[in-house]
Amino acid sequence: MNPSLQRRKRRIxxxxxxxxxxxxxxxxxxxxxxxxxxxxxxxxxxRFREAVSRVASRLKSGLSLSSSIxxxxxxxxxxxxxxxxxxxxxxxxxxxxxxxxxYLKRRDxxxxxxxxxxxxxxxxxxxxxxxMRFCQLMLLPALEGTQAVYSNDDVAISxxxxxxxxxxxxxxxxxxxxxxxxxxxxxxxxxxxxxxVVLYRFCSLLQIVMEGxxxxxxxxxxxxxxFSGVSFRVKGAVDKLFKRLYRxxxxxxxxxxxxxxxxxxxWMIAAGERKADIPGALSQAAAFHEGRADAKMSLxxxxxxxxxxxxxxxxxxxxxxxxxxxxxxxxxxxxxxxP
Numbered sequence: 001m002n003p004s005l006q007r008r009k010r011r012i013x014x015x016x017x018x019x020x021x022x023x024x025x026x027x028x029x030x031x032x033x034x035x036x037x038x039x040x041x042x043x044x045x046x047r048f049r050e051a052v053s054r055v056a057s058r059l060k061s062g063l064s065l066s067s068s069i070x071x072x073x074x075x076x077x078x079x080x081x082x083x084x085x086x087x088x089x090x091x092x093x094x095x096x097x098x099x100x101x102x103y104l105k106r107r108d109x110x111x112x113x114x115x116x117x118x119x120x121x122x123x124x125x126x127x128x129x130x131x132m133r134f135c136q137l138m139l140l141p142a143l144e145g146t147q148a149v150y151s152n153d154d155v156a157i158s159x160x161x162x163x164x165x166x167x168x169x170x171x172x173x174x175x176x177x178x179x180x181x182x183x184x185x186x187x188x189x190x191x192x193x194x195x196x197v198v199l200y201r202f203c204s205l206l207q208i209v210m211e212g213x214x215x216x217x218x219x220x221x222x223x224x225x226x227f228s229g230v231s232f233r234v235k236g237a238v239d240k241l242f243k244r245l246y247r248x249x250x251x252x253x254x255x256x257x258x259x260x261x262x263x264x265x266x267w268m269i270a271a272g273e274r275k276a277d278i279p280g281a282l283s284q285a286a287a288f289h290e291g292r293a294d295a296k297m298s299l300x301x302x303x304x305x306x307x308x309x310x311x312x313x314x315x316x317x318x319x320x321x322x323x324x325x326x327x328x329x330x331x332x333x334x335x336x337x338x339p
Contacts, residue, residue, distance in 0.1 A: 082226030090212020193296030
């Protein structure tokens, strides 16, 4: 990871801090509604406090914790709500809230790294593209048709046409480089990191529901709900996995035959089945994919900005050379004009 990022104090999401404090109170035997009201007393004003206040009102009306927080996806995303609901049904809410708090922290850190590693350099790239396009559309037409007459009656023609060609070439090179870089980033860096985060979430959720002894249909519903906002590919893989389980296949075979879950995860599940400790295997698998997600995100953060900087620098260098040529022409022409 970048040392400057390590030295910087990370902002922990308010919802993660709230969840961790709520877990401690519930673990001490405080009812959910009273625990939320107790936390509300020491909470500073703001939108998050308003959301927690409405959660407390919903709990007073008899709704469950998962139902109460489901109306605030800005602070409690669907994956978080699904984990809490699984904990309520399994009867181990404190442990579930601990995992849910870790999920929110992981989600926030992943977003920060993706923004700093990809979207911030991309924003810089698009700003550079806009500046180049502005120069092409606004400055070059001002040079077209200009000329300087030397004392020997020779005519020095403006380099505007050559600049136009160089601008066009620079923009084409810029577009091609950015397309190649984005494809490579997605295939080599972003997709593996995203998949590791998804597998970490799925293993944590499946561990909770299996420890609670929930029916297979309920596990399927919670898994689909937890990934409703991810992608059709993940939801399709979850459906295929549970269809195999409905047909009576073992969990290891179902994982091994579902393409999205193949690899190290299926081997760890098979080892857990042999030891008769599938929840423990899922816990180890979640930790494994969490570490892999950290490594991929760090690589994405460290490699992304330099590569994008090089991709931006090449067309800018082309334009810099062209502008240097035009400035030299203007300088030579200004000293050879007929008075």
